[in-house]
Amino acid sequence: MSTSVSPDAARIWRAARAPLVIAVAVLVTAVVLTLANSDDAGELDTGSAGENGSRAVATLLTEQGVRVEPAHSSDGLDPSGATLLVTRPELVSVGTLRRLTESADSVVLLAPSQTTLDAVARELADAGTLPEQVREPGCAVPAATAAGAATLGGVRYAATVTCYDGALATAGPVTVLGTSTPFTNAALDDEGNAALTLRLLGEHERLVWYLPSAGDPGLRGGTESLTDLLPDAWVFGAVQVAVAAVLVALWRARRLGPVVTEPLPVAVRAAETVEGRARLYRGAGATDHAADALRRASIDRLRPALGLPADAEPDAVVAAVEARTGRPARALLYGPPPAGDAALVRLANDLDALENEVRL
Template sequence: MTTQTQTQTAQGPVRGTVVGTGSPDAVTSPVVTGDGSTGRSRTVRRWRRARWTLFVLGVLALVVAVLAVQRPVTSTTPYAPDNAQPNGARAVAQVLGRQGVEVQHVTRVADAVAAAGPGTTLLVTPGSMLLPEQADALAGVDADLVLLGADDMLVRAATDAAVTRLPGAVAPGGAVEPSCDLPLAVRAGAMRLVPGLQAEPGAADVTLCWPTDGLAALAQVRSSGGERTVTAVDDPSFVTNGAVLDDGNAALALGLLGARDTLVWLVPDPLDTSTTGEGGAPSAGAGILPPWAGVVGLWALLVVLVAAVWRARRLGPLVAEPLPVVVRAAETTRGRGRLYRRTRSSGHAAAGLRAATAETVARRLGVPRSADATALTDAVARATGRSAHDVADLLYGPPPHDDDALTELARRLDTLESEVHRS
C-alpha cells in the first residue's frame, strides 16, 4: 500500500512516498498534511465570515429600494406644492386644484419647459442659481411665466432686460397700496411685500405694483401681442402656508397662479443641469440619468472620502526606505503568525511547525533530504524510543482545529526535538 505525503518547510520540503514495511510500527494509513481543508470546507468557512456583512448590505439595499419606490405624501422642500409645513405651499396648490386648475409639480428645467406650452402658466419658485442655459430655456417658453424671488439673470432673461432686480431691499414699515391698475393687484389691496424690482429706462409695457423707495414688489411685462405675460414678484413668501392668510396674499396667489387651466409648478432641484436644445429637443445629457443619480453620486463620493481618510489614518503616511530592506527574522515570524491567526489558518501554521521540526531532526540524525517520510519516521523512532506510529502522527498527523490544539502540538514538537538532540 502506497500513500503520497508532502511536508512544507521553510528551507525545503521533505517529500517522499510512505511505503508499508514489515515493522510493526510502520505507518499503514494515509497521512493528512497541510491545513486539511477542501473546497467545500473553505467555502463554508468564508460564508460564515461573510454572512453577517452580506446580511447588513442586503438590509441596506432593501431599505434603499423601499425608499426609492415609496414617495412620501408630503415633503419638506420650501415652496413645494406638497409641503404642508409653514415654508411650503400646499394650501395654495390644494385650493387651485379644487378650483379646477391642474397643478403639475416638476423639479427639472427640461420637464418644466416640455410641459409649459401655450395656454398654461409656468411658476418658477426660488431655488439654487440656475445655469445661463436653463434661464434662457425658461424665458423662452410660450406659457405665462411667474417668477418668485428669482435672481437678476433670470428676471432679465425673461423680460428681455426690461426689468432688473436689486438685492438688499428691506420690508416696508406697513401695508403698501398696489398703485397700479392690474386687476389681481387691485383685488389683493394693501400688502407688505418686500420690493426689489425696477424697470429699465425706456422699457415699454412694464407695470410696477406696490412701489417703495423707487423699487416695486411686482413687475409684469406683457408681450406685444398680449398673448403672454411675465410676472416677477421679488417677495415669494405670499404663497407659503404660514403667510397666505395675511393681508391680500391669498388673492394675489390665486390670481397669479389660477389664471390658466394648467399650472406647471417648478421647484428647481439643486443638482439639476438639464435644459432644452434647439427646437425644444432635450439637450445632450438631459434625462440620461435618473433624478436620484446626483444624490447617490454625492453619497458615494462622501463614502469614498470617509474610507480614504479612515485608511490613511490607519496606515499612516508612506515612508520611503532604501533598498534592500533588512527585516529581522523574529519580526518576520511574528508577522506571519499574526497573519495565520487573523485568517484562522491553524492548519497552515501547524504544517509550518511540523515541516521545521522534520527538517531539524532529519539534519540531526543524518537523514538525507531525498529520504521519504517512512525513513525519517523510523529514524526518529529509533533515536527517541517512541513508536513509529506516534512519531508519524506527530509529524504528519491531521491539522489542529483550534488555537489550544495548535499550542499543544507546538509543545509536543519541541519535546520531540529535545529528545532527538539528547540521543
C-alpha cells in the first residue's frame, strides 16, 4: 500500500523549500560567526581579547602589581581604598553611583552624562562633543603630561581643570573621559593611550573595574534593557537573521499594487509625542534620566534650526535661542532635573513650545 502526497502539499513544499534553505544557511552562518567572535563579546571586559575588549590594559596593570577586580554587579561592591572605574555610568542609578564614588579613593568615569555629573561631580559639566583624534594634553595633570598625545574625543567637558581640549577633566578624586577608546585592545598601543590609562587606573594597588550588566540591582530603575547589554557579536547574529528574513519575505511576497493612502481623521500634536516619551521614562522611575534625554534631544533639534554646529557649546546655544525668542532659556535647556513627575511633563511641554517658537 502506498501513500500519496496531495498536489497542494507538494506545491507548498516546492514554494517554501528555497527560502527555508536560505534562512537555515543564514542562521548557521550567524551562529558560526558569533561563536568565532566570542572574544569580541564584552565591550571593555577585562577578559575579552577582541578589539573592543580590555584584556590588554588589565594584563599590563596586573604586571605592574595592581590587583584588578572585575565587577559586573554593584551588589556588595566595596571600592574603599581603591581606584574605581565605571565603564558605563549612564546605566547606573544615581544612588549607587554616589555610594560607590564616595567610598573610593579615586574614580574614573567613561563618558558620563550631565545627570551623572550632577550626582557625583557638580564641578563638571557636559559642554558638547568632540571628534575622536590625537590630541595634546594642554594641562598640568600628571597622568596627562606623562602620557603626552592620546586618542581622545567624544563628550567634551567644562571644568576648572581640563585636558585634551576638554575630553578629559578632573574634579577632586573624580576623572572623566569623553570616550572609552584608549582603554580598548585595538587602541591601547596608539600614541600615549597606554601610558594615560595605566596612570589613571594604576594610582592605587587595587582597581575595581565596574562593568554594569543585566540583573545588577544598581541599574537605573533596578533593571536595564538586555538589548543595551548584549555583546556585539550576538547582536550582529540577530541582525543577520532579521535581514535574511526580510529579503526572503520580499522575494516570496505577492506583487500587489501600490498602497492606497487615506487621510487620517486625527493629527497627533508633537507635544503629545514628547509627553508620551516622558511618561515612559517616568514609569521606569528615572525622572532625572528622562529630563536629560528630553533636553539633549531638544538641543540637538535646536542647533540646526539656529544655524549652529553640532558641537556648539551651551553658552552659544542659549545665546542663539534667547536672541531668537527674546526670553531666558538657560534654566529650561541646562537647568537642574525636575523635582517630580508633574515637573517632568511641564519640562517636556516647555521644550516643545520653545522649539515651535524658534522655528516660527
